[in-house]
């Protein structure tokens with residue numbers, strides 16, 4: 001599965017900084033025009049993509065791997081809860097399979113400092129991976145998704161209204177479409193303020209056919225906004241293949257219309273995603289305008305919930321109660337699972353000499369424990385009450401009258 005070009009060439013880097021020499025080899029190969037895609041497919045862009053990952057420290061690479069695992073084990077644990085724990089009330093649009101996209105993009109962003117300093121991301125109806133990658137606290141998110149009063153948003157936002165402006169996570173959005181328009185408005189405000197922040201809007205392939213997609217890119221291009229649109233093309237919107245609503249194989253081709261860079265990346269390969277995202281972020285921060293990134297990826301579970309899944313097993317095999325027949329071939333699902341983002345990230349880090357197999361297992365065990373502890377803590381938390389639903393809806397107390405004219 002992993003076609004790592006330097007595996008045999010550079011095994012003697014022990015006396016150098018761990019991981020650095022192998023990465024540098026890949027950088028040189030990239031500059032020479034060689035194929036450096038570690039996942040087997042090649043990034044394509046109508047502009048240059050830097051091989052920025054070679055400059056990441058081992059700590060940063062480990063943090064990315066840990067994030068991918070945290071998203072994965074949150075998903076798996078939640079799916080198991082849904083299937084086995086009658087007391088569990090959370091719901092989710094699962095992100096398993098797509099972890100490298102959120103992780104690679106957010107690793108290229110500034111993720112602290114609140115709304116006036118952090119880079120901002122606008123998420124979708126499938127937000128849990130974006131939230132964790134942006135730095136949202138795991139326990140607070142798990143509690144929110146189970147309607148607990150101690151959740152990130154008091155327990156009445158749940159999955160599709162989760163938000164944490166402190167880390168620049170501007171929120172999930174249950175509506176397919178308007179997100180990028182709000183996000184470009186935000187990018188306009190940032191430009192007007194003279195801040196160097198960058199705004200990323202995540203959207204599914206289903207957003208291509210909405211007017212908001214085109215309006216956002218048009219305005220972002222016209223005004224050279226610090227805006228990045230990341231399309232996560234997981235082939236289906238809900239149960240329909242994207243070819244039903246998009247005439248092109250690559251949605252990134254739409255960038256040509258707006259005279260901005262359009263990039264196709266392997267969304268299973270966190271390094272490819274990071275390289276493309278960092279290129280786009282640098283461009284946006286330098287005032288050079290927007291980029292459209294299309295990450296080819298796949299979701300393992302069903303559109304919503306986890307029908308057909310078996311506790312303890314990854315994947316949404318079998319019966320889909322909402323469709324007359326399954327909306328996708330099982331062979332297709334299994335083929336994508338052969339290119340799993342967790343495996344690809346681990347193999348890259350092992351190939352670069354950053355970790356060995358034992359260390360990889362140690363990290364995964366620690367993440368599983370962290371996730372288990374979060375769910376156990378949440379189970380003890382108070383539920384939100386009906387009255388909580390009206391909190392933060394109306395202004396409380398008195399507001400000073402404003403003078404006009």
Ligand SMILES: Cc1ncc(C[n+]2csc(CCOP(=O)(O)OP(=O)(O)O)c2C)c(N)n1
Pocket residue numbers: 125126174175176177203204205206207234236237238303
């Ligand atoms: C305005 C609007 N119309 C319809 C829906 C119902 N809906 C929920 S998810 C979805 C498909 C989204 O597809 P895509 O953007 O490709 O994301 P994916 O689910 O594949 O991650 C639809 C139509 C909605 N949430 N909002």
